[in-house]
Amino acid sequence: MKNIIYKKAPYLFILMLIFSSCDLDINDNPNSPTTATVIELLPHGQVSVIESFASLVNAITSSAVQTRVNSRYDNYTVTRTTIDGLWNSNLYSGGLKDLEDVITQGTIEENWHYVGIAKLMKAYTFSLMVDLWNDIPYSEAFNAEIDMPAYDSGSEIYANLEALIIEALGDLNKTSVLSPGSDDVVYGGDLAKWERMGNTLLLKMYNQTRLVDSSVGPKIESLIAQDNLIQSSTDDFQLLYGDTAAPENRMSLFEVDYVIRLDNRIANYFNDLLTGNNDPRIPYYLYNQTPGEFIGRDSGNPNGLSTFEDQDTRTFHGAYPAGGKYDDGSGGITTADLGLKGAATYRMMTNAMRIFIEAEAVMALGINASASAEVLFEDGIRESMAKVNDLGVGPGISTAQIDTYVADRLLVFNASNDADKLKLIMLEKYVHLFGNGMEQYNDWRRTGIPDDLTLVVQTSPTLNRFPYPSSVTPPTTPNNDEFVFWDN
Template identity: 25%
Template sequence: MKLKIKQSILSVFAFALLAASACTSDFEEINTNPNGPLEVPSSLLISSVLTITGDQMYSTFLGGDMGSCWAQHWGKVQYNDEARYQYRETVTNGMWVTFYARSLADAKKMYELAQQEGNENVQGVALTLSAYVYALLTDVYGPIPMSEALAAPSGNNTPKYDSQPEVYDSLVNMLDLAVDKLGSGVGTINATSDLMYGGDASKWQRFANSLLFRTIMRMSATSEFSNYSSKLQEIYNSGTLFTSRDDEAKFAYLAAAPNNNPIYNTIVEGNRGEFKVNSKMIEVLEANGDPRLSVYAEVNEDGEYRGKPSGYTGLPTDEWNYTNVSSIGEFYLQATNPALFLTYSEQEFFISEAIARGFITGGSALAQEHYNNAVTADLESNGIGAADIASYLEANGYAGVDKIAEEKWVSLYTQGLEAFTEWRRLQVPALDLPVEAVEDEIPSRYRYPRDEQSQNRESYDEAVEMLGGSDNLTTKLWWNK
């Protein structure tokens, strides 16, 4: 079965050439630019996929409004509809279109070109990035087109949706293949185009394996998890996971527009100061004596840290406004802050959880070691010194899965989509329904784009049936039922 799945992955990426006939014998010679390349080298597409994907994840109108606000890291003192779940469908529709038409299309082209070149390392990069983007899509929508996606050039404009178990099955095998190819030593990765790892295939392999570990852990509450549970130990024993913050999957934005961090671009350059710190985040940080408080938030006009609960219409008011609620810390509003795809801290939280749940051998001592690695790495990334880290760990030591989940929730600050996803999976800390919310519970997903309902109706209806019959914000996904 695994071989068939790998073959289906390769068929998804198979290169389709359209035959063309010349009108005259010298047509090609006349219409060929002798000074221009006929094909773009495959590596040159890496920067495109990274930038397009990062810009979407860090958009304040997607990862902010429907990520950080929904995970209750951020609250807003104006334009608060999305935080109340009356959300802007044009934004989530834009995510769907951008990820399919740009991120995944470019990754597919990258793979095809790398096949022509015989470059297995770049094939591995393309597979890793494709798996990453497909995972982003399925984790917010549910069933998605995958096996028939990107087939419009061959005439399929109405791709079927794959169920989430099918998507995850393909993700696992796609990443397995990526790990193999990135370990082959065949081909080079252009260092200039590789904004993430500067052409280092071994680091890409670590990213692929860490992403594979995360993918398997995300389905740990499903019956299908038993097909993959033993693989966690295999990956852990492989020695090809992140070993420090130096390995994590990220790329730095630049100081100059339009290549600066989207959060900076909106909040600072765009003067959109309505994005503030949520009261739930400040409550947790203060309760734990967390030194990240002064990094995550600025004091208000009274010199205090004051968060705002989610929700409310008619803002700003005397109670909740631009000056009496803590702004997002300046540390997180820098133009050059990186786009974080997967951090060493998050990987270590996943490993600690896997050990705590008995998926990996080692017991509580090993779970604590990886928990300490995770917390330490995140505190260090926030500029916290060694003495304060030691004090924090002494007061907030390893205490099982709920503590892992709480610390992970804190650590995913400004990583809106991932914070929302991991909160839905682990449900820690307990979050309150926003004031004046238009739903009766915290959302579990995004609705499908309206264009899918009108242009791909039959496949859309099948996808809704897979979800249990409703395309609602509160419809549970396969892995968090």
């Protein structure tokens, strides 16, 4: 587990992880937690589960949706052994165990604000695990008296998580013996922001299940009407990394592209989409080592994938999302001293993402949202551009550039039928989510958009779900191309 430095205006919070639970078993007794306090357990749990999705899961899913070509996971190459550490050390025996201990210990101590935050982190994590694996241990996952915890169905877990989020929101409003501050590495103890995060998580989950649950439309409308969702970039559910190597606190994507410099190329598909729309985010998203020249790779091209002959010439991830360098056209080989030096942001749920979810629900479900689909489409684009400008690198995307891009996209949008309008919404969301392959992967499976992803040679079945790790014996071991419950 990394030591990570978190920069939170107006102060610098240094989190030293003084213990690790990575050697704990999934069935360690939650009624006998470690001697660590909730103040120590909460940040460790937050970092561990978030890093799981920001690193390995991100690499696999980003390759699946073709924003990058990763030499290890191209062509849906994900095996059961690939998943072992993620499932055991990072999740069940790592961050999730810490969060479960916060819930158990905090309930006894009446530290309700810690309990509420831990429940929201638990709900977020388990929802993504269902999205990856479908049926997983949940209700018996931390019961020390059970050797082989049952695998609950994905749909049942989603229903339980809905109840857990509502519980958590109630906990945040209770009188708490202690309240978190800088030990909450996401929101610094701002409970109002945690409330907006919880409601936005519900919104995301309802939208995720819209193909299999006809009741979600009114639920989405109710959440929007309450007007307590993520509403600005200051509410965004995200994790900020640092820029030092001792202790190591840089984003893993920066380490891969600027320090190790081996695994990733940018997929030609993604670059073609950006350049085809004259997207002003390109120099913030992509860094060309070869001055002024994009050098990417076609997904599924088996030739020379692992020889790294293009290591000093290829295009890598830029300042957004990797904490790398803004591309000013001068080029240069990536090093650990370039750009933001790894002080990146991993964006889990953003205001722009919330806007695009509303827009999708308007088009797919016909709901009454906070605005029309056209207005939401425009607002989502503008908020996405603003998110890039929040980096404070380069000259910034100018108002004129944003207005030109928005006008071009609206011209296409207003001339399209409903199906194509939904496609345009999802493609703009796909571009905004660059760096969060998990959510791009969810959207792609739910909507089929992008609908033109191709592989030069397809050697593995389409990755519709993750395989179970080789270290567990689930009731069944479905093929990777089988669907999770909400994906029909």
